[in-house]
Amino acid sequence: MGDAAFWILAVGAVVTGIGVFQMDSMARATFLLLASFLCGAGELLLLGLGYLGMVIVLMMTMEMVVMAVFMVMYMMNPAGLMPMTMVHNQRPATVIAVVTFAGLVAGILLTPWPERKGARPMDSTMQVGEAIMGPQMLLMIVIGVAILATMIASVVLATDRGRYDRYGDRLERRRPDDPIPGGRR
Amino acid sequence: MTLDAFLILAAALFAVGLYGALTQQSIVMIMMGLELMVNGVLVAGGAFWYFVAPATADGQLVVLVAVTVMALEMAMGFAATTAIFRARDVDVTDDAEDLKG
Structure with a gap:
């Protein structure tokens, strides 16, 4: 049960995170980012961090609503009426991101992480x-x-x-x- | 649920955010990329607390600091965007690549 929830939330967080930068509407991007944060908060709730998980849920919901207002103020391509590219420097950025991810994963898998010390609090x-x-x-x-x-x-x-x-x-x-x-x- | 799985999720969120911060032209979208990178830190902090040192609150405090950083980063980012927009009518980074005030 915990495993299934972890993977669903993990895939959800990453897919919505990628979606943020695929959208050509900045308003939609804001709400996809909110979805990514909510999946991340769900992961913390899975770890038994009830308070921090709920703080993130409440804070990010408010923050993204505020962000949506600023999005409307500084929007590129408002209402899809001015189609334009929102990205630059795409190929080097992709390479940097992939190399960073590969490096981090290699570090994660190769590092001998310490065993759990102490018991979880009630x-x-x-x-x-x-x-x-x-x-x-x-x-x-x-x-x-x-x-x-x-x-x-x-x-x-x-x-x-x-x-x-x-x-x-x-x-x-x-x-x-x-x-x-x-x-x- | 293992520490490795959580950390790989955190690394994925960090890398996606890094990609966004590097590719987006709009200053607001760059901030969304930075927020996504901090989101990775949140997941990693929680995972370290749960899997490595649950007896002390240190991992939780990392999450607390990261959440604060997120909020402050957004507030300062929007203030800077408002200032540069007001001064020069600029809302994309390519128009603000010089140091002229």
Whole structure:
């Protein structure tokens, strides 16, 4: 049962992953990528990682819906009305990908992996929770700071004209310097 | 279910993502390739936890970090895409191959 589920999900993850780059619609590609992530999350659920599997399912579903919005914003070939090639450099990339895969598989099969050490916990969620709130808390702190930094950096990058452009470096202008007057004054 | 099978799945996802990241022209599609590569890391991290060291949470923490990397990568990628699109009306990599601001 576990084996069958593993292979179905594995083939599903890889086939939908390949499909992402075969589609000429970027919206369809987004949802194929979501399918690939869901198959990957299913593999983690098979391993008894209930919490992480569900986090990935929920997060990726939201993330791909957000991604679909950006896809519509930056879409090549919108609604199939402007057929164009979306790829470049295809042959070298194929060779690189195949060589990478072959190298990784060779490494996987030749490496003498260690035997399992220790027993599986009764509750894997409890284990990860206790780790990030105890001995591994530094990891959680770093993740938190990284998320905060990303939030600030992405807003700074995506902002067109912020308040320093409008009111000067010291925010001392009484009236904003806008190319076209408008907005709040 | 063996460790080898899981790792080969992870390698396949990584290679497919690498192919996508190298071939796609659209910056958004390149990010999808990168996400697929990180997806391989997720599967490998979970497999190492289950088959090698289930007594400690280290494998799970790798998955946690990889999931965070995925989300942050997408946020920063879209911010950079928005910035370059706004500045130069560019949404494919071939139009952004110089260093001019």
